[in-house]
Amino acid sequence: MNLFAYGTLMFPEIWERVVGDEFRAAPATVRGMAVYRAAGQLFPVMVASESTECAAGIVVFDLSPRVFETLDAYESDFYERIELHVELDDGRMLAAQTYLLPDRLRDVASDERWTAEWFRREALERYLRQNGW
Template identity: 30%
Template sequence: MDHCFTYGSLMCEDIFTAVTGLVLRPEAAVLEGYARHPVIGTDYPGVRRRDGARVPGRLYRNVSPAGVAYLDRFEGDEYRRERLEVTLCDGHTVAAWVYVFDTAQGHRLDAGPWDFEHFLREGKARFLLRHPPAPL
C-alpha cells in the first residue's frame, strides 16, 4: 500500500473515490519546495519545483496498487509520479506519491497560483463535465 499526496481536483474526496474506487479519509499535508499553478485552458493545476514555495494538499494513506494504477491513467502523460516527502500538521514527514507536472509540458502552466476555493466555487462543475468519472 502506498500514500498519495493530492493538490488539485483529487483533494475532493468524491473525485478521488470516482477515480480510484477507494473510500479513504484524507488528511492535510504540505509539499515543500514546489509551487502549484493552473494548467492553461483547464480547471486543474500542476506542480513544479520552486525553492521556498509550498503547496497545501491532502494525503490519502494506504492507496492500493489498483488505486495507484487508476490514478496513473487519470493523470496521463502530463504528469510524472514521483515519491516525495510531505509534511503533516504535526510536523512529521511521510513519503508519498505526488503527480508532478512534466517539465516538457511546463509551457502549459500559468504563472499565477491555483486556488482550490475558486475551483470548488467555479471550476469543479466544469471539471466534472469534462472529466466524468470512469467506470471502475
C-alpha cells in the first residue's frame, strides 16, 4: 500500500524516528483537501475542502501492513485512515492511504494553513524536542 503524507511524516528526521526505514517517495497532491495547523499545536490536520483546493505532500510507496501498524500508532485514533486518489507530478493517479481529521473533530483545525516550509523553518526542532527526539 501507498501512503499520502502531508505533514510531519514528510520530514526524514521524523519518518526515520517513527518508522526506522527508508522507502521510495515522490511529490504528490490530492484535490478537494486542505491542510491546517491543529489549534495550539505544531502538527497539521487535513480536512475535506472545496474541490478546487489541493493539498501538497508526498506518496511513500509500497508500505507493508507492519509499517501501517506503526503509522497508525503514531497518528493515534485522532485521525481516520482512509484511501484516496493522489496525483503524482507526472500526472499519474494512484491510490494511497492517508490520515484525515474526522468531521466530528473539525473544530480542532485552526484557521491557519500549515505548510512544510513553515514547519521546517519555525517548528521542526520544537516538534522533535516535544516528542523526546
